[in-house]
Amino acid sequence: MRATGGAMGEKSKYQGVWDILVVDHNLVDREVVRRSLALSKMETRFREASDLDQARRALHADPASCVLVDLSLPDGEGLELISEFPTLPFIVYSGRDDEPTTRRARDAGAYDYLIKGGLAQDSIERAIRYAMERKAHQSVLHRLANEDRLASLGRLAASAAHEISTPIAYVSANLSVLSDSNRQVETLLRELGELKDPRVDALIASHPVTRRLGETHRLIDDSNDGLAHITSLVGQMRSFARQPDAKEPPTTIDLNAVVNGACRLTGHAVSVRARVERTLAPRLPRVVGRSGELTQVVANLLMNAAQAVELTVPRKRIWVQTRVREGAVELVVDDEGPGFSEKAKLRAFDPFFTTKPSGEGTGLGLAIAGDIVEGHGGSIHVEDRPGGGARIQVVLPAAAQRVSGVMRKLPTPEEDGHLKLLLIEDDELLREALSRVLRPHEVLATTAEEALEAIDRGREFDAIFCDLMMPHVDGQAVYRYLEEHHPHLLGRMVLMSGGAVDDRMRSFVRTIDNPMVRKPANRATLLEAARRASRRPQRLA
Structure with missing residues (x-):
């Protein structure tokens, strides 16, 4: 196989140079095509091969823009290449001028069929232009189909991430409560041991609870590790859905x-x-x-x-x-x-x-x-x-400055005193789980409608956690209601999201400066968000 440069004529409307591979065992026929391309107004790079084996090696090494292939070759039929390289445009040409052969070539996927005896510069140029335009049209349709498929996949991944995040959140919250309960039991046993009562010591030593405490801690830790892995996968699903958190800073x-x-x-x-x-x-x-x-x-x-x-x-x-x-x-x-x-x-x-x-x-x-x-x-x-x-x-x-040393200790919500919290969430199990996590603070966990009714009755809150995506009344509707009727509470609002955020909601989130907590969130994250919200200045009506 050898390659030569084509003539430089009128610039093609397609980007770059058209790379034309001619596959024909007849040197004279290959030369006819080469000269026709040289005289055309197309900008081309001419390559040639004399049999299927050379053509295969050439196309594997460097796919052509268009392939002109003889129907009959020394080592097989030119149509074999069409099935092996289905994404390339092929033009079949042959000395056989009959309808069955033409139909067979087109059925095999050839873009055009030319007769060798009537080959002329304009017919070759016209066939190549037609093949390239048809290929370009097919590429556009293929891209649109891919974009639609990827968009559907993105919506599915985002929806799945949202649905998974909610049960993860209440399982994680419940495990947090169990872990706290375990520590309280350990504290109780330690205080009982300090009584120095032989009967109490004997009871503690023999009781199954004592023997199971260590195992329970390991079970909770293992469960938290599993949840962390699932949470990581959900986060990666969101990134593949091309729905990055609008509030997530680098x-x-x-x-x-x-x-x-x-x-x-x-x-x-x-x-x-x-x-x-x-x-x-x-x-x-x-x-x-x-x-x-x-x-x-x-x-x-x-x-x-x-x-x-x-x-x-x-x-x-x-x-x-x-x-x-x-x-x-x-x-x-x-x-x-x-x-x-x-x-x-x-x-x-x-x-x-x-x-x-x-x-x-x-x-x-x-x-x-x-x-x-x-x-x-x-x-x-x-x-x-x-x-x-x-x-x-x-x-x-690399980051300009690495974070090192001891971080400045921020006061905990407990150090700030008792908080009155409103939790707006449509999932009942998650409401109950988060309520347990946020104890001993005062928590009203309810639906959006009931939450707004409580606010209308004059109830005040230090922080308002509100799910972003909910049926009927969503996070944006809650925000707009507060904006109109209770603007002094807007700064107390903390949004929560499991990931399935549509274009309308993303646009809304970009226009406000309220913080967002990603589900599932642990106790420390929630209470830190509540503490910061409680200290934000109130807005004037």
């Missing part, structure tokens, strides 16, 4: 923790195809950003690497490394796949560009990763891995 993040979280998220899907080996730098400087978005970057890189490697026994390997660089941190993902062609390297981060077979990739994984990395002030690029395969390297600026 924070300093441990990139090693992000890598570990992404490995857990993609564990099953990746482990089917490859073994992931992690080498994480100790004492890695932190970076500034949003952990959900960076988790998505790492997860996309892992999935891209897993899809690139062949299924083999033993499985291929993927290496994930973090490194320290001057003023920055580096993430490197290597794989044992075929690597990137030179063309793929140039377009790797283009939206919808993919080298995977139809149905195996949207072409958005690396594009999304690139956008997120650039949004974090970093860079991302692809290269060949020494020894074969692909390497993707991400560089992120």
